[in-house]
Amino acid sequence: MIDRPAGGASGGHRPPPGDAGPGPALAPVLLHGRRVRLEPLGRADVDRLLPVASDKELWRLTREDASSREELAAYIERALDAQAAGAALPFVIVEIATGTAVGSTRFGNYERADRRIEIGWTWVGRPWQRTAVNTEAKLLLLTHAFETLGMRRVELKTDVLNQQSQRAILRLGATQEGIFREHMVTSRGRIRDSVWFSILAREWDAVKARLNSALDPRA
DSSP, X not given: OXXXXXXXXXXXXXXXXXXXXXXXXXXXXXXXXXXXXXXXXXXXXXXXXXXXXXXXXXXXTSSOOOOSHXXXXXXXXXHHHHHHTTSOEEEEEEETTTTEEEEEEEEEEEETTTTEEXXXXXEEOGGGTTSHHHHHHHHHHHHIIIIISOOSEEEEXXXXXXXXXXXXXXXXXXXXXXXXXXXXXXXXSOEEEEEEEEEEGGGHHHHHHHHHHHXXXXX
């Protein structure tokens, strides 16, 4: 696995433990796995992502709908605005074997003082769902969060109706913490309850071993 700033050389710097001082500023980074590569999201990615994003079913349980070119461009612009504010780091998920952009994911709601960050805003084209793509993408993000950024806590949330997503988050080794009732309004106008999960720095070694085992049962 290679972890390096976008456009820069790879580095082996490991930050102080997750309980030491504020976290670092977020910076665009290229994250490589064996099956997927996470590339910094940019405005030029509209055409790469549109074939996947145009599937309206992907947005049925989400707050936003980016299924048209205009909506996807606006979605990317909002993600880049959050990045410019230092609160987010959005990525394109690329299948290495084919070079296909298969979806997107993001760090968001970053709180430097608390060393706390959320992983979410994840959508993957249906042909790549229930494959190793999302598992490896999460491994890359969690590794960067805990081993490079030195996070104390990583948060994840999903729609209370999205049982598939909840099962996937629990398989990561995350702990379910509770439900925010009437938390947000979905793109179709439904008032959504959100289920929250977390992984703590002290749990990371066990979660990492679990994910590596899931990706390579022979390990």
